[in-house]
Amino acid sequence: MITLRLTRKLQALFEIDLPEQLLPTTNKLGDWYANFIPTESGDLILMVNEKTLLSVAVPIWESDHWLVSFHLRVTNLLAMIGIPFETILQELHHYKDIQFDNTKSRSVLGSMNDIAYQYQVIAEMTNSMSDLSLSNAEYRMSEVPFKSIGSRFPREIAKELLV
Secondary structure: OEEEEEOHHHHHHHOOOOOOOOOOOOOOOOOEEEEEEOOOOOOEEEEEEOOOOOEEEEEHHHHHHHHHHHHHHHHHHHHHOOOOHHHHHHHHHHHHOEEEEEOOOHHHHHHHHHHHHHHHHHHHOOOOHHHOOHHHHHHHHHOOOEHHHOOEOHHHHHHHHHO
């Protein structure tokens, strides 16, 4: 079981009702935060992990199956940063059950705004959506140190938590 913490903007977009009581999160990476971000090359749903600040993005035109895309994007990113496949499968086993809640960490939201800005810059640097590689952007962001996590790299923290 994981908790996907949605901004009000995303809750309204998907018309999601929140549960009265949450079940405990069971995955090692913990909660993910999600927000809608506009970019020059097309709007994205940005998901950022609370503990590591790893980020994945799903194009808004995939919104009909954005949770499936979320699983695939996380799988791809974890593989790109060197997490063993068995470990990825163990982590993603918990992602089959997703509950939604409000955001709660202002620190994560602040970092998410910084990450969103970087995705917007990356999108502006591409000529068209066909030139934009979300995998490259996600990997690139895993190598950016963030002050809110001790000026460490998201990929390093993910490896510590998972391996």
